[in-house]
Amino acid sequence: MKPAALLLLAALSLSSCRKSGDEVAVEETRPLSTMDESPKLNATSSERFLPPDLQQQMPEMPEAEGNWSYDLPAGWRDAGPRMMREINLAFGEGGEAYVSLSGGTLQDNVDRWYGQFGAEPQAVETLPRIEMLGGEAIVIEAQGTYSPGMGRPAKEGQALLGAMIVKDGRIATLKLTGPADEVASQREAFLQFAASLKQGE
Amino acid sequence: MESSVTKTARRKSPALAVFDFLASLKLATVLLLLLFVLTWLATLEQTVNGLRPMMLKYFNWKELFFFPEIGRPFNNTGEEQKVTVFFPMISGFWLCALFTLNLTLGGLVRIRKTARVVPVIVSHFSIVFLMVAAGVTHFMEERGALMVYEGETSNVAQDYHEQVIEVSEFANGAVSKVHLIEGKPLTSLKPDETRIFKMANLPFDLKVSNFIENAQPMPAMMQPPTQGQEVVDRFWLRDSGPMKETELHQAGCFVEVLSKEGQPVGEKIILASRSNYPATVSYEGRPYLINLRKKLWVLPFAVQLDEFRVERDPGTNRPATFESDVTRLDGGTREEVHIKMNEPMRREGYTFFQTNWGPQDEENPDRYYSVLEVVKNPADHWPLASLIVVMAGLCWQFGASLFRFMSKSKKEATS
Numbered sequence: 001m002k003p004a005a006l007l008l009l010a011a012l013s014l015s016s017c018r019k020s021g022d023e024v025a026v027e028e029t030r031p032l033s034t035m036d037e038s039p040k041l042n043a044t045s046s047e048r049f050l051p052p053d054l055q056q057q058m059p060e061m062p063e064a065e066g067n068w069s070y071d072l073p074a075g076w077r078d079a080g081p082r083m084m085r086e087i088n089l090a091f092g093e094g095g096e097a098y099v100s101l102s103g104g105t106l107q108d109n110v111d112r113w114y115g116q117f118g119a120e121p122q123a124v125e126t127l128p129r130i131e132m133l134g135g136e137a138i139v140i141e142a143q144g145t146y147s148p149g150m151g152r153p154a155k156e157g158q159a160l161l162g163a164m165i166v167k168d169g170r171i172a173t174l175k176l177t178g179p180a181d182e183v184a185s186q187r188e189a190f191l192q193f194a195a196s197l198k199q200g201e
Numbered sequence: 202m203e204s205s206v207t208k209t210a211r212r213k214s215p216a217l218a219v220f221d222f223l224a225s226l227k228l229a230t231v232l233l234l235l236l237f238v239l240t241w242l243a244t245l246e247q248t249v250n251g252l253r254p255m256m257l258k259y260f261n262w263k264e265l266f267f268f269p270e271i272g273r274p275f276n277n278t279g280e281e282q283k284v285t286v287f288f289p290m291i292s293g294f295w296l297c298a299l300f301t302l303n304l305t306l307g308g309l310v311r312i313r314k315t316a317r318v319v320p321v322i323v324s325h326f327s328i329v330f331l332m333v334a335a336g337v338t339h340f341m342e343e344r345g346a347l348m349v350y351e352g353e354t355s356n357v358a359q360d361y362h363e364q365v366i367e368v369s370e371f372a373n374g375a376v377s378k379v380h381l382i383e384g385k386p387l388t389s390l391k392p393d394e395t396r397i398f399k400m401a402n403l404p405f406d407l408k409v410s411n412f413i414e415n416a417q418p419m420p421a422m423m424q425p426p427t428q429g430q431e432v433v434d435r436f437w438l439r440d441s442g443p444m445k446e447t448e449l450h451q452a453g454c455f456v457e458v459l460s461k462e463g464q465p466v467g468e469k470i471i472l473a474s475r476s477n478y479p480a481t482v483s484y485e486g487r488p489y490l491i492n493l494r495k496k497l498w499v500l501p502f503a504v505q506l507d508e509f510r511v512e513r514d515p516g517t518n519r520p521a522t523f524e525s526d527v528t529r530l531d532g533g534t535r536e537e538v539h540i541k542m543n544e545p546m547r548r549e550g551y552t553f554f555q556t557n558w559g560p561q562d563e564e565n566p567d568r569y570y571s572v573l574e575v576v577k578n579p580a581d582h583w584p585l586a587s588l589i590v591v592m593a594g595l596c597w598q599f600g601a602s603l604f605r606f607m608s609k610s611k612k613e614a615t616s
Contacts (some may be wrong), residue, residue, distance in 0.1 A: 103431035
């Protein structure tokens with residue numbers, strides 16, 4: 001009887017384990033309902049997550065969270081305010097340079113940037129460093145087809161030259177993207193801009 | 202010779218011994234005592250963990266036993282503190298299953314079948330039937346809510362608990378197909394895990410990460426992240442923690458659209474059940490809606506709310522009674538039905554109970570909405586049938602005993 005009881009216990013313990021794979025195949029659909037009528041397309045995050053009275057307040061808030069100062073390199077120009085960008089600049093015919101703040105870890109953001117170029121991710125420790133915002137920022141470079149996301153189409157022959165540093169618990173990033181030859185020609189300007197960049201002064 | 206016969210008679214076969222044990226009154230007594238303890242602990246645990254988490258833990262068929270948790274009401278801060286009772290309590294599911302087996306074997310199979318015990322057998326049968334009804338309800342019952350405004354029609358109920366991701370396709374400016382990621386592979390994700398959902402009938406796949414069972418999307422400009430949470434398009438997800446009323450949980454997660462080769466083709470998107478609208482993504486020039494919400498069940502007919510009425514207690518805002526006049530629309534058939542508290546509408550296997558209404562913060566709103574709880578349970582009427590049968594069996598038993606007693610007394614008096 002004892003072995004049988006042990007077997008029963010083992011079987012019940014095993015059945016309590018949960019297995020979860022990293023991939024799940026999805027084939028299920030559901031019938032259409034009255035809740036599928038007149039859906040709202042292209043709702044912004046504010047429209048999706050905030051009640052109407054707070055949505056009205058959102059555009060009034062400053063896009064930038066701090067006072068930024070920098071030396072504008074020759075050939076760069078202000079590209080006007082843009083959501084999620086602290087500083088938004090442009091260069092050449094199709095290049096853009098911007099500073100933004102994001103969450104997560106350095107490695108998360110590095111992986112995301114390389115992923116946008118379909119490049120293999122690299123460990124933060126192996127990346128070169130430059131001076132930026134009073135510390136050592138890591139430098140990320142990639143070339144190829146750039147998929148910026150947010151519904152924007154992918155572009156071929158692009159390059160990325162960027163820097164990231166942890167500042168006050170968030171990730172400050174400087175990102176140059178554009179045609180590969182234009183980005184390559186801006187390396188000195190990129191280093192000069194990064195060295196001049198300051199916040200809260 | 203005589204002693205060997207006695208020994209053989211005493212030594213039962215193992216199968217018979219197991220049968221006798223399972224059918225015994227002793228086992229029934231122990232099981233009833235354990236069920237009493239289980240009920241007592243469940244009542245205590247419900248106060249600290251909530252009703253549904255307690256039910257899932259106490260009646261989990263996948264586990265043989267568990268350690269109860271109860272609240273310690275008097276601590277230094279005055280808050281209720283959770284205390285684990287290190288007593289391995291047998292799962293209520295298995296206690297009930299064993300009790301049902303015990304009652305079947307002892308009260309139906311082994312019982313001596315004479316005319317006198319027929320009412321006892323009937324009563325035992327109805328209790329077994331009641332336990333089976335409870336099992337069917339445990340595994341098959343679905344509950345959700347249908348919310349509809351006056352003058353509007355709805356054919357859909359929303360589950361109270363299961364959170365799913367829906368991806369809607371468009372054709373000619375309208376939703377043409379809705380693909381569904383079920384709740385289990387989502388809720389089994391821990392916040393630091395990711396899972397890729399290979400969408401068989403869509404040109405892209407989805408990568409889900411940072412799944413939080415009860416989350417609130419927060420605008421980073423108004424309330425910056427408190428623990429370095431990732432900000433996506435000016436919002437981040439705050440983990441609101443588990444609540445006792447788990448039906449109030451609203452999940453949140455990050456989603457990335459992947460090409461079939463596994464390459465990300467867009468920025469991360471926040472999905473949250475607490476959303477006014479779904480997220481829109483564009484893939485190969487076509488728009489898709491992605492939504493995280495409580496699971497919808499589409500009903501075989503629609504319900505139109507014609508009028509909602511609420512009567513309040515005099516001099517207060519407290520509702521005394523509330524009721525809905527609805528029209529059930531089933532193809533070309535129209536049926537007017539009145540639904541009020543304790544007077545549900547039962548149609549096609551679904552029961553609609555009047556459960557809530559709104560807006561409750563306005564005394565005379567322009568338009569009311571009514572919330573009907575929709576229940577689908579194959580064993581809906583089984584407990585009622587079981588109770589009628591057990592009542593009949595007991596009346597029969599007590600009536601027969603009374604009749605026998607009175608006949609005996611009369612006989613003794615005449616002799």
